[in-house]
Amino acid sequence: MKIVLSETLSYCFGVRKTLELTDKLLAERPDRTYYMLGEIVHNEHVIEDLMAKGLCIVQTLEDVPPGGVVILQSHGSTRKRYRELEERGLEYVDATCPMVKIIHDRIREVEAEGRTPVVIGQVGHEEVRGIVGQVARALVVKAPDEVTPELFEGVRRAGVVSQSTFIEEDALRIVERIRGIVPDVVFHDTICQPTKTRQREVEAHTRRADCVIVIGSKHSANTMHLFHIARKINPQTHLIDKPENVETIAIPAGATVFVASGASTPGELIEEVVRRLEARDGVSGRPEEKTAALPGKVKGGGA
Numbered sequence: 001m002k003i004v005l006s007e008t009l010s011y012c013f014g015v016r017k018t019l020e021l022t023d024k025l026l027a028e029r030p031d032r033t034y035y036m037l038g039e040i041v042h043n044e045h046v047i048e049d050l051m052a053k054g055l056c057i058v059q060t061l062e063d064v065p066p067g068g069v070v071i072l073q074s075h076g077s078t079r080k081r082y083r084e085l086e087e088r089g090l091e092y093v094d095a096t097c098p099m100v101k102i103i104h105d106r107i108r109e110v111e112a113e114g115r116t117p118v119v120i121g122q123v124g125h126e127e128v129r130g131i132v133g134q135v136a137r138a139l140v141v142k143a144p145d146e147v148t149p150e151l152f153e154g155v156r157r158a159g160v161v162s163q164s165t166f167i168e169e170d171a172l173r174i175v176e177r178i179r180g181i182v183p184d185v186v187f188h189d190t191i192c193q194p195t196k197t198r199q200r201e202v203e204a205h206t207r208r209a210d211c212v213i214v215i216g217s218k219h220s221a222n223t224m225h226l227f228h229i230a231r232k233i234n235p236q237t238h239l240i241d242k243p244e245n246v247e248t249i250a251i252p253a254g255a256t257v258f259v260a261s262g263a264s265t266p267g268e269l270i271e272e273v274v275r276r277l278e279a280r281d282g283v284s285g286r287p288e289e290k291t292a293a294l295p296g297k298v299k300g301g302g303a
Contacts (some may be wrong), residue, residue, distance in 0.1 A: 002254075004257070006166075006202065009259075011267055012264075013097075014099055017095075017098070019040075020182075021071075022040065025069075026050075026054055032069050034068070035063070036050070037058060037060075037077075037081075041219045043220060045266055045268075061085065061098070069091045069092065069093060070085065070093070071092070071095055072092055075096075076096045077133070082220065084185075096130075100131075104130070104159050106120070106190055107131055107161050113159060115184075117137070118139045118140075120225035120278070121166055122163060123140050131163070139151065143174070158178060159188065160185060160186050160188065163190075164191060168195075169213045172222050195222055198222070199225065199226065201260070202214075206233045206237070211234075212231075212258045213277075214237065214238070215240050216239070216264065220262045220263075222263050223263075
């Protein structure tokens with residue numbers, strides 16, 4: 001077996017920043033109780049670790065008692081949520097990813113220009129809800145076939161932004177369809193560069209691999225996008241959210257296995273998956289291909 005690791009693994013810049021901030025708060029102010037509104041990042045292993053350190057999960061601000069401190073998730077929040085925090089007098093720490101804040105700025109600019117805001121993204125995802133919640137009204141589409149004359153009836157000028165982790169190729173196809181219906185369209189390409197880098201690496205390496213393993217949570221949009229990109233090219237693509245699951249994958253002797261991960265996947269999880277792969281029927285390949293994901297050597301997503 002030959003193991004080839006993606007050049008970009010584990011946490012992206014935004015997730016790393018969020019987790020470092022949260023860890024610092026929990027360590028420096030143990031006298032305070034911190035509340036996480038929903039999942040601060042989409043990975044079960046990370047959430048379990050934070051809860052073990054004392055972070056509490058709540059689903060609504062009504063569940064936060066006086067004196068509690070709310071940590072807003074990296075996916076971003078609606079303007080309504082900020083108002084509610086102020087009205088309730090709750091202290092909060094904003095851990096929104098800087099890339100997501102840029103999207104919020106762009107969609108507000110679109111609205112200010114008198115254009116109809118359009119968001120390319122997964123309906124119901126926290127990031128998409130936060131983006132839509134920056135303006136009075138926005139259209140949301142997640143696939144080219146959702147772009148219809150009926151949906152865009154009466155729209156003459158549109159401004160389009162994208163969920164930061166959306167599949168780049170699909171976003172461009174959606175914009176092309178919108179331009180076929182709406183006379184005046186401005187597209188702000190807000191897919192973050194680390195996401196594009198991961199997607200391009202996965203596409204390139206998958207074409208040369210016998211088997212592909214994507215490590216991450218099925219609740220993570222960016223992880224699932226990587227999985228679908230690879231699966232479309234190579235049916236022998238597997239999603240792993242627990243290290244032991246790799247044992248169930250049938251890998252032929254001498255196969256080339258490409259390993260990728262989502263942007264919220266802990267380095268320790270990647271390390272354990274690689275260790276289990278190495279323990280199988282012999283491993284070949286350059287040392288850097290096998291050890292790039294070991295402790296202290298996991299590459300993040302960039303700034």
